[in-house]
Amino acid sequence: MRSRSLFALLAALAVTVAACSDETPTLSGPGSFPPGGQAVTREVILPAARFFQVLGGFSGYTDASDAAYVVVANQYGGELNAHALARFTGFPRTVTYSRNGASKTDSAFTYQESRLVLGVDTLATAGRPFTLQVWEAAQRWDANTATWTLAIDSVGEQTAWTEPGGTRGVLLGSASYAEAAGDSLVVTLSPASVKRMADSLSAGVVFTIAETGKRVEFQDMVLRFSVKPDSAAPDTTLNFLASPGANLTTVYTPEQPDPPAGTLAVGGIRSARTLLELDLEQTVPGCPATETCAEVPLSQVQLNQVAVLLRPRPVPRGFGALNSVPLALRLVVEPELGRVAPLGQTLLDQDILFASADSVLALPVTSLTRTLIANDSIPRTVALVSEVSGAGPPPTFGVLFLDADARLRIVYTLPARRPLP
């Protein structure tokens, strides 16, 4: 009994201690730091010659049929012409409706005036206002292989357009997009136009811009149409949706430009990439900027931020990126394979979006630098690519050109050691 009481006392003591919270007495103000007890951060900028080598640039990994968007342009940048091609599916052959509580099916019906609704990517659009024209396609085409000059370019069949950019038939409709319009554009289509689009022999439609100097990107499109069954009451209309699905592509001319010598290319409709060799194991001054001292390896300082700085260059032929370009740095284990070298893991500290208004691109490679310092067996070759997450459709139509005269910015903190009291 007595032992139990003593144990209870000890336990109570322990609980008492555990319940207490300790607080560290804390001084404030720069004058209260002991000598050497405050961090010193420095920034150095290294030239390309010390860390950066371009191994090669490659392109053509994707084409317009891979993109989740279509582009329509008319002499944008003085050169770029682009038309969107779409073939809508989902038109009914018969319609079913209810009359007096009974279900009726009728193969005879009449199309009503309908609406073609297109989602405009306002950030990827240059030149407002503009007028979108919807033409009947007068020639069969293949969404996977169509180009500006060829309607079909598959194995065993190669058919040129009668009219480059998509042979056009009658004008089905048009709509104006105002200077300050929203993110959708509605083209009103007559019943006759919808009927032509719904014809089973229809080759689809061709989208063009009427005015020159415009480039417009559409994220999606849908046709909202109505029909009136012949056997139904006069006030009966049935609503349907038709969409192009995979029968959607962009044909354009000229081809995405290759970068001039001394320039890196990344992204665009053709998914350009550049292989680089980065030597991130650098040395930096090992003392505050007010002192002179020998350089020390990065392993002897605390890395706060390491970034490769690149300056954008103008892109010719109207292929400049209008919206933000997502960028990634991927490890390349076998750079000798060149164009077909497989890409490894992503290496940037975080996802990077390069906006067209940015004057400098900073690729954060702090984690990569730390890894390379700790493990010298990791390959130094990387590929600069444009992707959202892993391989996929080209994120942007426009390509990014960057000056190869890169800079390496290293922000680091010197080890702080106060002398003992």
Place this chain on the structure above:
Amino acid sequence: MTIARNLGTAAAAAVLSLLSAGQAPAQSLLSASGLGAPLEPVDARARGLGGLPLGLPDPTMSLVNPAAAVGLPAAGLTVTFQADQLSSVAGDQDQDFTTARFPVIQAAFPLGTRLVATLGYASVLDQNWAVEHADSIFVTGQQISVTDRFRSSGGVARLRGGVGYHLLPRLDVGAAVDVYSGALRDTVYRVFTEGGITPSVTGTTYEWQGLGFSAGARWRGSALSLSAAVSAGGALTAAAQDSGVVSKDYSLPVQLDVGGSARISQRALFALSARWQGWSAADEDVSASGGARDAMQVAGGIESESLRFLGRPVPVRVGGRFTQLPFRFEGAADFVDERAATAGIGMVLGGGAASLDLSGERGWRGGDSAGLDESFWRVSLSLSLLGR
């Protein structure tokens, strides 16, 4: 049965020791000065008597006087818990903070009727403190906000092993060896509050090492008891554990303690002690942080057993203390003095197998010329177990 009970109390002590080791309490802004804030290895009974380090007539476990445990009837263990609440003003900064710690754990093992072995562990210097400052620096082409923080954590502790011997009918003597240990960890942080820049954290660790010796004696008369103890050592070494820093030695002070107690009535005891610590030996070692001085302490109090509860005497204690602290605060003109008024109460439990002592203190440190003003409330609780 006795062995089993001793093992049980030892296990409990081990648990409490681990709790203590896991904490990093600080008791004063003075932790930032010199080698840190000195800590007293005394239990709650002594704290109730002003912090009296020695001088009581009855056998007690002490980390000051190796002879004090002579006469204990059985193996024993004392664990002391201490909680502080402080208000501190230094310059234009004021702050309140709380701490909790086990400042001292002691055990004694009688070996026959004349000899007793003792083992104890106590905090000696507290080195927990921090500085924080918000600033901005120009990097990556912009002015970026940063928060700088320096954190010192750790302290010096002392493991003492000793023996006491009943030399003459009224005279007990003792000797002990002190092994100093502990660690000091400096951590420097810079946190960038914008710009997506990774924070930096660097640290430096020193381990404290040292050896000291102590001797003491107690003379017990019928109404008067006198005690004295001296301790000294060579050097306290801060052994660097990282490259880029160097180890350093500090002279350990000679410490002299004298004290005595007199029975002033049948149920009342008056006790008084004085201490001198030769910290000036380390003055040159810590000159960069303000130097060190020899420090005096006078403590005393009265213990009365007039109060009874359930037929048993309940000791009631009052006391006071004046202490000169050895290190100067942040380049202030004067060193810091401490004054405290204390009170306490005791209770015997389990037919004498255990005792519980509780004390409270109200204290003040510093002054205008000392660079800081601190006031504190301190509660101490000691549990002593005897294996009989």
